[in-house]
Amino acid sequence: SNDLTQPPSVSVSPGQTATITCSGDKLGHKYVCWYQQKPGQSPVLVIYEDTKRPSGIPERFSGSSSGNTATLTISGTQSMDEADYYCQAWDSHTGVFGTGTKVTVL
């Protein structure tokens, strides 16, 4: 199956750590990237190649991947991080998106 499953929602207090998981078959054998999307805006790439941050993305965003699960971690979450987050896995130039997670900063 090519489905990637994410929790529908994650709530976090300001300054705390938000953890978003992405699960899929043999995910550890594929490169995973993560996008942040705020309402009415185009997605923004925050992690690629499992762990790398594009230029300009704050260090509080980090990624990891092992087995069938990839994880996006936001350390010291700020109110500006409230958004939808999507994982995407690549397999021979074919991509599939995760179901998406709404992160709420309470």
Added chain:
Amino acid sequence: QMRLQESGPGLVKPSETLSLTCTISGDSISSNTYYWGWIRQPPGKGLEWIGSIYYTGSTYYNPSLNSGVTISIDRARNQFFLKLTSVTAADTAVYYCARDISPGYSYGYLLWGQGTLVTVSS
């Protein structure tokens, strides 16, 4: 600085063909060996990868959409294109074009257009 801009009809009738253009400005589409992609997002729903094209013209499609989808490129005009045939209401979405972060690889889309809403309705 490279920018991407989608263009095309905002309204398409059921069973007809949806055609969109992505125009690149600020640099040449041939200046490097990037993959260029199309992604869509139905209103209120998640992202769906449609497919991508390499600067050479090689294409890769979402297996669930393969039939009826064609992505092409015109390097001379600095554009690439999406065609989706026999559309239904389920194809109503914001359509984005995008460029990968790394030349020669599919690692993630760094550059995105602003998106264009296409509604399928009679």
